Amino acid sequence: MIPSFPFLKRQSVENTSKVFIPSRRDFLKIGSLAGGGLLLGVSFQCTSKDQSQTFSPNVYLSITPDNTVTIIAHRSEMGQGIRTSLPMIVADEMGADWSQVKVVQAEGDESKYGNQNTDGSFSVRMFYEPMRKAGATARHLLIKAAAQEWDVDASTCTAENSTITHSESGKSLTFGELASAAQQLELPDQDTLELKDFSAYKLVGKDTPIIDLKDFVTGKAVFGADVNLPGMKVAVIQRTPVVGATITEYKADAALAIPGVQQVVKINGSGNPPGLNKALEGLAVIADHTWAAIKGREVLDITWNLGDNASYDSKSQLESMKQSTLEEGMVRREKGDFNQARQGAAQVIDRTYEAPFYAHGTIEPPAAIAQFKDGKMEVWAPTQHPQWARDSVAEACGLSADDVRVNVTLLGGGFGRKSKPDYVVEAALLAKETGIPIRVQWTREDDLHHDFFHSHSLQRIRATIDSNKNLTGWNHHTVFPAIGATSDANELHPSDGELGLGCIDFPYEVPHIRIETHESKAHTRIGWLRSVSNIQHAFATCCMMDEVAEAVGKDPVQFALDMLADDKKLDFSGEIKGDFGNYGESLEDFPWETARLKNVINKVAQESGWGKTLPAGSAMGFAVHKSFLTYVACVVELTRDSSGKIIIPVVHYAVDCGIAVNTDRVRSQFEGGAIFGTSLANSSAITLKEGKVEQNNFDGYQLVRMPQSPKKINVHIIESSRKPTGVGEPPVPPLAPALANAYYKLTGSRVYALPFEL
Amino acid sequence: MATYSLTINGKQQQVEATEDMPLLWVLRDLLDMKGTKFGCGQALCGACTVLLGDSAVRSCTLPISAVGEDSVTTIEGLSENGDHPLQKAWIEHIVPQCGYCQTGQIMNAAALLNSNPKPSEEEIEQAMAGNLCRCGTYNRIKEAILTAAK
Numbered sequence: 001m002i003p004s005f006p007f008l009k010r011q012s013v014e015n016t017s018k019v020f021i022p023s024r025r026d027f028l029k030i031g032s033l034a035g036g037g038l039l040l041g042v043s044f045q046c047t048s049k050d051q052s053q054t055f056s057p058n059v060y061l062s063i064t065p066d067n068t069v070t071i072i073a074h075r076s077e078m079g080q081g082i083r084t085s086l087p088m089i090v091a092d093e094m095g096a097d098w099s100q101v102k103v104v105q106a107e108g109d110e111s112k113y114g115n116q117n118t119d120g121s122f123s124v125r126m127f128y129e130p131m132r133k134a135g136a137t138a139r140h141l142l143i144k145a146a147a148q149e150w151d152v153d154a155s156t157c158t159a160e161n162s163t164i165t166h167s168e169s170g171k172s173l174t175f176g177e178l179a180s181a182a183q184q185l186e187l188p189d190q191d192t193l194e195l196k197d198f199s200a201y202k203l204v205g206k207d208t209p210i211i212d213l214k215d216f217v218t219g220k221a222v223f224g225a226d227v228n229l230p231g232m233k234v235a236v237i238q239r240t241p242v243v244g245a246t247i248t249e250y251k252a253d254a255a256l257a258i259p260g261v262q263q264v265v266k267i268n269g270s271g272n273p274p275g276l277n278k279a280l281e282g283l284a285v286i287a288d289h290t291w292a293a294i295k296g297r298e299v300l301d302i303t304w305n306l307g308d309n310a311s312y313d314s315k316s317q318l319e320s321m322k323q324s325t326l327e328e329g330m331v332r333r334e335k336g337d338f339n340q341a342r343q344g345a346a347q348v349i350d351r352t353y354e355a356p357f358y359a360h361g362t363i364e365p366p367a368a369i370a371q372f373k374d375g376k377m378e379v380w381a382p383t384q385h386p387q388w389a390r391d392s393v394a395e396a397c398g399l400s401a402d403d404v405r406v407n408v409t410l411l412g413g414g415f416g417r418k419s420k421p422d423y424v425v426e427a428a429l430l431a432k433e434t435g436i437p438i439r440v441q442w443t444r445e446d447d448l449h450h451d452f453f454h455s456h457s458l459q460r461i462r463a464t465i466d467s468n469k470n471l472t473g474w475n476h477h478t479v480f481p482a483i484g485a486t487s488d489a490n491e492l493h494p495s496d497g498e499l500g501l502g503c504i505d506f507p508y509e510v511p512h513i514r515i516e517t518h519e520s521k522a523h524t525r526i527g528w529l530r531s532v533s534n535i536q537h538a539f540a541t542c543c544m545m546d547e548v549a550e551a552v553g554k555d556p557v558q559f560a561l562d563m564l565a566d567d568k569k570l571d572f573s574g575e576i577k578g579d580f581g582n583y584g585e586s587l588e589d590f591p592w593e594t595a596r597l598k599n600v601i602n603k604v605a606q607e608s609g610w611g612k613t614l615p616a617g618s619a620m621g622f623a624v625h626k627s628f629l630t631y632v633a634c635v636v637e638l639t640r641d642s643s644g645k646i647i648i649p650v651v652h653y654a655v656d657c658g659i660a661v662n663t664d665r666v667r668s669q670f671e672g673g674a675i676f677g678t679s680l681a682n683s684s685a686i687t688l689k690e691g692k693v694e695q696n697n698f699d700g701y702q703l704v705r706m707p708q709s710p711k712k713i714n715v716h717i718i719e720s721s722r723k724p725t726g727v728g729e730p731p732v733p734p735l736a737p738a739l740a741n742a743y744y745k746l747t748g749s750r751v752y753a754l755p756f757e758l
Numbered sequence: 759m760a761t762y763s764l765t766i767n768g769k770q771q772q773v774e775a776t777e778d779m780p781l782l783w784v785l786r787d788l789l790d791m792k793g794t795k796f797g798c799g800q801a802l803c804g805a806c807t808v809l810l811g812d813s814a815v816r817s818c819t820l821p822i823s824a825v826g827e828d829s830v831t832t833i834e835g836l837s838e839n840g841d842h843p844l845q846k847a848w849i850e851h852i853v854p855q856c857g858y859c860q861t862g863q864i865m866n867a868a869a870l871l872n873s874n875p876k877p878s879e880e881e882i883e884q885a886m887a888g889n890l891c892r893c894g895t896y897n898r899i900k901e902a903i904l905t906a907a908k
Contacts, residue, residue: 217861218840290786291787672895706900707887
């Protein structure tokens with residue numbers, strides 16, 4: 001049994017959410033409502049708690065007499081715009097004046113707020129309907145309150161700009177004026193609640209500016225390290241140079257002699273395996289300010305017992321992974337008989353694809369603040385998963401989760417790194433140990449040395465072609481240290497969850513398919529990075545499809561369309577050996593539709609002018625890849641500039657993400673995803689030698705900069721009334737293969753390893 | 759430890775610090791001015807960019823003892839009401855995603871416009887190459903600078 005990895009463990013809440021009116025007691029707890037108003041909660045019924053319990057005041061929505069509508073943002077903001085996208089759904093459905101809406105960030109408490117794990121591109125997918133219902137409930141109550149006041153039929157009243165209007169009489173009252181009366185009414189039946197038609201929305205489906213814009217450009221936005229507590233000290237930690245190493249001895253005298261350094265405190269690490277939510281072994285220098293802590297750390301004298309991973313070399317592991325793919329592996333999907341295809345083949349194309357470890361490189365390095373007072377721990381952290389941070393802090397500090405409060409700041413980038421709460425645990429451990437409020441500050445070197453890396457990988461694909469130029473067999477071997485191995489050393493194969501990300505769900509109609517995995521061990525912390533194993537799987541699959549297209553004499557776009565064959569819903573039934581995750585959703589709710597994939601292929605071909613004659617020194621490459629339930633096709637154009645250097649003048653994306661809630665943020669995620677993908681394709685790699693990461697800062701670990709980035713990124717959004725799906729991760733996977741395929745067209749050289757230089 | 763007198767956003771400030779403390783930590787930890795961000799500590803990412811006189815400097819590697827007489831401008835002092843042409847253009851183009859690197863980007867762009875009020879696209883790319891954005895907002899940054907330079 002290969003367990004799925006943590007970020008896919010979740011429950012769908014769409015059909016079980018319920019709006020409720022909090023108790024009178026809860027109402028009074030909200031200080032701002034002392035003067036009356038309307039307060040609504042939303043229960044998502046997705047926690048393990050007994051449904052009969054009285055609800056805590058999970059206020060999602062309140063209206064005060066001054067006509068301010070306050071909406072809770074319960075998901076973490078890391079650049080995807082979720083603090084805007086979810087509240088604007090509520091506001092639009094209500095008919096609220098967006099300029100009078102205030103958004104307040106929720107603390108981490110899933111028993112109150114439902115799933116807060118901001119990961120896996122599922123915030124909008126999961127909460128679109130519940131947010132609409134919350135807004136519609138409020139609108140219904142306000143209209144009813146107005147209709148009663150005027151003694152008219154509710155159906156003759158409308159809600160717009162935070163005002164209820166009775167058109168016949170011209171009477172109107174603001175939401176604020178009606179809020180207290182609305183609070184007294186009975187809730188409408190949730191099942192028959194009338195929701196607005198999509199065409200009636202004024203914010204949803206449009207370009208809506210993000211709410212934090214002004215704070216971002218004036219420096220007022222509060223990120224993790226910006227929180228300041230009275231008496232707070234700063235901790236900089238010397239962590240284990242090799243995962244699993246322990247401190248045998250240390251001398252802190254020199255560090256303590258640095259002006260401003262107050263204490264040196266040891267943190268006992270989790271050992272091996274390191275775990276996804278635990279602190280690494282280390283020595284913390286606690287000082288009055290960051291600089292003294294950094295200087296103090298430089299002069300620590302530590303003797304390490306380096307342990308088993310001290311002989312680890314990532315390059316030699318890739319070599320042995322490559323060897324393993326020459327043998328038979330564990331079969332994870334089987335259709336037909338690949339050996340039969342091979343025997344009857346006129347041509348076999350046999351290629352291996354290599355991708356390195358990647359670090360997240362959020363420009364905000366991890367930081368967290370903790371204060372331990374009267375037996376209770378309060379933390380402030382840029383975390384994607386506040387409830388996990390809360391539980392992990394409680395576990396590490398021997399506290400009950402009820403005694404831990406997690407305040408969520410803005411995140412200076414997340415990309416999966418800040419799902420893992422190890423840095424929050426460090427701050428809490430130090431605050432508990434010292435009794436002082438502590439900010440743990442990671443430096444860039446810390447971030448690159450001690451990340452939860454995207455795993456390096458080796459893939460071998462064999463494609464068989466018969467004498468009629470048909471692709472008859474597809475044999476994909478994939479091997480990479482699994483995320484699960486970070487917590488369980490016995491996990492030697494990629495999990496079903498990891499294979500469900502662009503490998504096992506190979507959608508093309510090939511008669512003989514075999515997908516196999518091989519063993520490999522983790523010697524460092526492995527985590528998930530924006531789009532996870534879709535990165536390597538899309539790279540190998542889309543590059544091989546391009547190569548096969550050429551071998552059968554077809555245009556790659558036409559070849560992909562042909563291989564998808566008739567419109568159908570894929571379920572891979574009987575072929576996949578384990579669990580086909582479908583990103584945690586049922587195939588009934590979110591079917592795998594080849595027609596939608598073909599549609600984005602056609603769209604991107606049309607918009608990019610695929611097939612047109614390009615000037616000499618220019619070429620286009622194509623890739624198509626569905627991930628996180630969103631259909632994406634990508635065309636990258638390359639050209640040689642006057643100096644002979646290859647640049648990326650334009651990237652085209654066609655995307656079908658169902659309803660696009662905030663079209664501007666959909667586009668911005670794709671613009672950013674293209675640049676993120678360009679870094680993965682051209683610039684970034686982490687390597688380990690003697691168990692240690694070899695890159696120290698942004699000189700060794702390169703990210704693309706403005707001159708190397710695609711000059712234009714055109715995002716073509718398919719108009720759709722289908723359920724919304726995520727856009728944070730789906731832009732990333734097809735970029736590297738589209739770029740590699742363009743590179744081949746331009747230079748004649750196929751790309752088999754990332755990163756490759758242009 | 760020594761006492762340094764700095765002019766920051768037009769205001770005289772006295773701080774006590776060791777001579778090697780980078781201006782970044784003076785701003786953030788001693789003066790509680792959090793708009794200037796820490797990204798790499800090695801002048802490789804530009805998140806900590808401030809103006810020294812009219813020029814952009816990476817405050818993470820500028821020791822306080824090297825600041826001298828020139829005035830320091832941080833994002834908090836770029837404009838009174840957040841209405842510098844660059845800030846307005848940033849809002850118009852909805853540039854930020856996570857927002858973290860943006861104050862450094864804006865300060866670097868301000869220095870560019872100080873020295874070159876009408877930069878070409880290529881000049882913008884070269885001038886902004888030292889500022890990393892992991893979210894990938896480069897193209898909107900470019901557009902916003904072009905708008906502000908109009």
